[in-house]
Amino acid sequence: MPNRNISLRRQMTDYFFTGLAASLSVIVVSALIAILAYLVLRGAGSLNLSFLTQTPKPVGETGGGMANALLGSVMILGIASLFGVPVGIGAGIYLAEYGRNRLGQLVRFTSDVLNGVPSIVIGLVAYGLVVLPQRHFSAFAGGVALAIMMIPTVARTTEEMLLLVPHAVREAAFGIGIPQWRTTISITLPTARAGIITGVMLAFARVAGETAPLMFTAFGNQFWSFSANQPIAALPLQIFTYAITPYDDWHRQAWAGALMLVILIVGTTTLVRFVFMRRMLGGAR
Amino acid sequence: MATAVEVHDLKAWFGKTEALHGINMAVEAKHATAVIGPSGCGKSTFIRCLNRMHETNPEAKSEGTVRVGGVDVYEMPAVDVRRRVGMVFQKPNPFPTMTIYDNVAAGLKLNGTHNRKILDDIVEHSLQQAALWDEVKDILKKQSGASLSGGQQQRLCIARALAVSPEVMLMDEPASALDPISTAKIEDLIFELKQKLTIVIVTHNMQQASRVAEFTGFFLMGNLIEFDKTEKIFTNPSDKRTEDYITGRFG
Amino acid sequence: MGAAREPHIPDGQPTGQSFGAAAATRSNQPDSSKVPFVNQTREAPAWKKSVINLDSGFKGLMLVAALVVLGIVGLIVAELMQGSALAWQKFGIHFFFGSEWDPVSGGFGALPFIYGTVVSSLVALFIAVPLAVAVAVFVTEMCPKPLRRPISYATELLAAIPSVIYGLWAIFILVPILRVHVEPWLMKYFSWTGLFTGPAYGIGMLAAGVVLAIMIVPIISSITREVLAVVPQPQREAALALGATRWEMIRMAVLRNARAGIMGAVILGLGRALGETMAVTMVIGNSPSIAKSLLAPGYTMASVIANEFNEATSDLHRSALIEIGLALFIVTIIVNILAGLMVWTVTRGTPARTNA
Numbered sequence: 096m097p098n099r100n101i102s103l104r105r106q107m108t109d110y111f112f113t114g115l116a117a118s119l120s121v122i123v124v125s126a127l128i129a130i131l132a133y134l135v136l137r138g139a140g141s142l143n144l145s146f147l148t149q150t151p152k153p154v155g156e157t158g159g160g161m162a163n164a165l166l167g168s169v170m171i172l173g174i175a176s177l178f179g180v181p182v183g184i185g186a187g188i189y190l191a192e193y194g195r196n197r198l199g200q201l202v203r204f205t206s207d208v209l210n211g212v213p214s215i216v217i218g219l220v221a222y223g224l225v226v227l228p229q230r231h232f233s234a235f236a237g238g239v240a241l242a243i244m245m246i247p248t249v250a251r252t253t254e255e256m257l258l259l260v261p262h263a264v265r266e267a268a269f270g271i272g273i274p275q276w277r278t279t280i281s282i283t284l285p286t287a288r289a290g291i292i293t294g295v296m297l298a299f300a301r302v303a304g305e306t307a308p309l310m311f312t313a314f315g316n317q318f319w320s321f322s323a324n325q326p327i328a329a330l331p332l333q334i335f336t337y338a339i340t341p342y343d344d345w346h347r348q349a350w351a352g353a354l355m356l357v358i359l360i361v362g363t364t365t366l367v368r369f370v371f372m373r374r375m376l377g378g379a380r
Numbered sequence: 381m382a383t384a385v386e387v388h389d390l391k392a393w394f395g396k397t398e399a400l401h402g403i404n405m406a407v408e409a410k411h412a413t414a415v416i417g418p419s420g421c422g423k424s425t426f427i428r429c430l431n432r433m434h435e436t437n438p439e440a441k442s443e444g445t446v447r448v449g450g451v452d453v454y455e456m457p458a459v460d461v462r463r464r465v466g467m468v469f470q471k472p473n474p475f476p477t478m479t480i481y482d483n484v485a486a487g488l489k490l491n492g493t494h495n496r497k498i499l500d501d502i503v504e505h506s507l508q509q510a511a512l513w514d515e516v517k518d519i520l521k522k523q524s525g526a527s528l529s530g531g532q533q534q535r536l537c538i539a540r541a542l543a544v545s546p547e548v549m550l551m552d553e554p555a556s557a558l559d560p561i562s563t564a565k566i567e568d569l570i571f572e573l574k575q576k577l578t579i580v581i582v583t584h585n586m587q588q589a590s591r592v593a594e595f596t597g598f599f600l601m602g603n604l605i606e607f608d609k610t611e612k613i614f615t616n617p618s619d620k621r622t623e624d625y626i627t628g629r630f631g
Numbered sequence: 632m633g634a635a636r637e638p639h640i641p642d643g644q645p646t647g648q649s650f651g652a653a654a655a656t657r658s659n660q661p662d663s664s665k666v667p668f669v670n671q672t673r674e675a676p677a678w679k680k681s682v683i684n685l686d687s688g689f690k691g692l693m694l695v696a697a698l699v700v701l702g703i704v705g706l707i708v709a710e711l712m713q714g715s716a717l718a719w720q721k722f723g724i725h726f727f728f729g730s731e732w733d734p735v736s737g738g739f740g741a742l743p744f745i746y747g748t749v750v751s752s753l754v755a756l757f758i759a760v761p762l763a764v765a766v767a768v769f770v771t772e773m774c775p776k777p778l779r780r781p782i783s784y785a786t787e788l789l790a791a792i793p794s795v796i797y798g799l800w801a802i803f804i805l806v807p808i809l810r811v812h813v814e815p816w817l818m819k820y821f822s823w824t825g826l827f828t829g830p831a832y833g834i835g836m837l838a839a840g841v842v843l844a845i846m847i848v849p850i851i852s853s854i855t856r857e858v859l860a861v862v863p864q865p866q867r868e869a870a871l872a873l874g875a876t877r878w879e880m881i882r883m884a885v886l887r888n889a890r891a892g893i894m895g896a897v898i899l900g901l902g903r904a905l906g907e908t909m910a911v912t913m914v915i916g917n918s919p920s921i922a923k924s925l926l927a928p929g930y931t932m933a934s935v936i937a938n939e940f941n942e943a944t945s946d947l948h949r950s951a952l953i954e955i956g957l958a959l960f961i962v963t964i965i966v967n968i969l970a971g972l973m974v975w976t977v978t979r980g981t982p983a984r985t986n987a
């Protein structure tokens with residue numbers, strides 16, 4: 096017969112651990128809420144038209160904005176995508192369609208290694224590869240640093256998504272006489288499109304907030320710059336610069352910049368999650 | 381003769397689909413009862429309701445009463461039900477990270493038995509009952525349950541279930557993943573076990589049902605079509621559908 | 632006992648299926664031998680040739696992209712080795728054991744940064760591991776279904792927030808809370824450990840550890856969720872069928888099976904914490920000293936690079952910073968490979984659990 100005593104104690108233990116796991120989960124979720132809430136609370140007030148249209152004002156003058164940093168981020172990310180996306184997708188195609196060999200293994204491994212390299216180290220390397228030979232900081236150097244960070248994510252998601260495309264789809268194409276390269280470009284890639292876009296956008300969102308790799312490459316700039324060859328401001332860099340100063344005006348700007356950045360990143364991530372993820376699963380099955 | 385398990389109007393659902401449409405059955409104590417029927421007819425669902433395993437599926441729902449030893453299982457903590465009504469699954473599932481000994485002792489330890497002597501005794505006794513003792517007594521604490529052969533693993537799972545001395549043992553196609561020799565051993569085992577406890581065994585092998593069970597229930601599309609002495613079911617069924625099935629005229 | 636009459640094949644399917652399978656395999660063969668194009672006209676060879684060229688050209692192009700990945704990692708290694716050569720020649724292995732860091736006099740030892748990196752990461756793990764594992768277990772095993780997605784989504788969002796924003800939040804929200812509420816309390820009750828002594832600045836190792844913890848919870852918990860998901864359902868059922876409560880089932884069948892994978896997830900979290908730069912730089916206090924108290928300011932390998940690289944005037948100083956970068960690179964790679972192996976041993980070949 097069941098021993099009620101033990102059963103009660105075991106039941107209590109069960110409740111205890113369920114409660115523990117639930118409350119620790121609540122703590123984690125509250126951390127997120129706390130961070131987002133403070134961003135809105137402190138940032139929303141300063142996130143106005145002048146923030147979006149003006150350049151930074153010197154200390155003591157109120158107002159000013161981060162328009163140049165916004166543009167800078169767009170330029171750097173554009174350059175990064177220009178290099179990172181084609182290389183990443185190409186490497187992904189290689190891995191999925193031709194990579195069942197030693198070289199494929201090596202590339203896969205290397206790409207995972209690259210994914211784990213601390214971003215500050217990428218910054219150091221981009222400095223050595225681009226800034227030093229050119230003898231000046233530039234948007235281009237920042238773009239190279241971020242491109243390096245995008246490549247592994249794009250490559251591995253592209254590979255995964257291509258592998259989700261059933262082999263029967265490829266066989267059907269071969270069967271009607273379409274050559275392999277054509278099959279990949281016109282049949283396989285389009286089938287996996289939603290998934291690959293997801294990967295690209297997630298990689299994009301991930302590097303959009305990176306600061307460390309830009310410190311020794313894009314460097315930052317208090318003024319407008321429209322050249323890929325000049326030091327340029329970027330949103331995360333500007334937030335960092337302002338956050339560690341002692342001036343309240345600049346702190347407000349930093350919060351507004353942070354809110355802006357999070358809206359962009361969370362917006363991208365959420366969009367990807369709700370629009371593309373669904374379509375991706377639909378397309379692959 | 382006593383009734384070990386009484387089932388009244390048992391209905392079960394997966395999400396919105398009803399898998400059992402009101403089952404009534406009285407399972408005789410210390411006998412073996414076979415549950416047969418084409419695949420997908422609800423055999424597994426039925427026996428999983430008897431020890432409330434059904435509700436471990438988040439989609440699952442059930443209705444009706446199941447009494448074990450006269451007590452409604454839905455009035456008892458599920459944990460206690462499963463201790464009184466043990467279960468052996470289709471594919472052997474020993475805990476791979478535990479030794480053979482720990483596998484058998486797992487249920488006891490959960491119930492607070494930590495006395496070494498008692499544990500040793502029960503482990504040995506259970507393994508003997510499961511006809512596995514001689515094969516594993518030298519490697520009890522050295523090898524993991526996963527290192528055994530398929531048939532041995534299944535007997536280990538039976539020993540594991542026996543160790544907590546259940547009143548009823550549910551077996552869901554316990555031999556369908558095993559070779560003929562291992563199957564024969566399991567069938568012999570069932571003969572031994574039903575001296576002491578009640579067995580409900582799902583099988584799609586009709587010879588097996590006729591060999592091991594005194595009673596047989598035939599399920600079809602979530603209904604219990606016919607339930608009677610095994611001999612009657614296999615020689616002179618009263619329902620046309622049962623006859624079609626056992627003569628192989630039926631998918 | 633009256634056995635069943637006459638030849639009955641149980642369920643009738645197995646044989647039928649095997650016939651079907653055999654037929655399918657057989658009928659495939661002639662098809663596949665027909666696939667290559669048949670030369671019907673004289674033009675065919677030329678056409679075929681161009682196809683082959685395009686095929687190998689396309690493959691070559693993709694190969695180049697794949698080789699770029701190898702090239703980048705090669706360049707990273709070369710660049711770091713070359714850049715750190717000067718410091719390596721000057722200090723050799725002692726670089727990692729010296730605790731003096733004086734750019735003016737030219738004495739460089741990385742020990743304070745190594746110490747700060749290790750300690751802040753350990754503090755982070757200490758806080759993050761219970762949280763992350765709890766979230767993973769709660770989401771996969773316990774929580775009501777409608778809560779599952781929101782909670783996973785919340786942890787995903789935590790992972791998406793940039794480091795610099797964690798830093799900002801930490802400076803203005805976390806640090807004051809630590810200074811006013813948490814640290815005095817720790818000093819009162821735990822100063823005997825020696826870990827919580829000295830003035831409560833707010834900034835310091837503890838602040839860095841806490842913010843790092845929040846940042847690595849998502850990675851640890853998402854990998855842990857993956858390894859929990861591959862624990863086979865029959866294992867859970869076996870435990871439940873023995874009369875285990877849900878928690879006992881989790882302990883006996885789930886956590887036990889997933890141990891190595893969870894360990895891998897934790898190590899992966901460690902890898903992240905070691906290389907994390909901005910948030911740490913903003914709250915750790917940036918002082919190259921080795922203090923036992925977690926309330927004291929410290930410095931990490933990543934932050935010293937971030938703070939000093941642009942201002943380094945001497946070649947030796949720059950080279951010393953790059954050598955720290957090289958060390959960081961090597962350590963994170965080893966840690967990541969280790970973690971990857973541990974996770975892989977658990978998840979390899981097993982498809983994710985379907986709730987069947």
Ligand SMILES: Nc1ncnc2c1ncn2[C@@H]1O[C@H](COP(=O)(O)OP(=O)(O)O)[C@@H](O)[C@H]1O
Nearest residue numbers: 394399418419420421422423424425426986987
């Ligand atoms: N996990 C599940 N989710 C949804 N439907 C299920 C699940 N398991 C079984 N079913 C359905 O319930 C019915 C009975 O299944 P089951 O009891 O497993 O049959 P049997 O064991 O007789 O082969 C089937 O129609 C099956 O499709």
Ligand SMILES: [Mg+2]
Nearest residue numbers: 423424425552
């Ligand atoms: Mg079944």
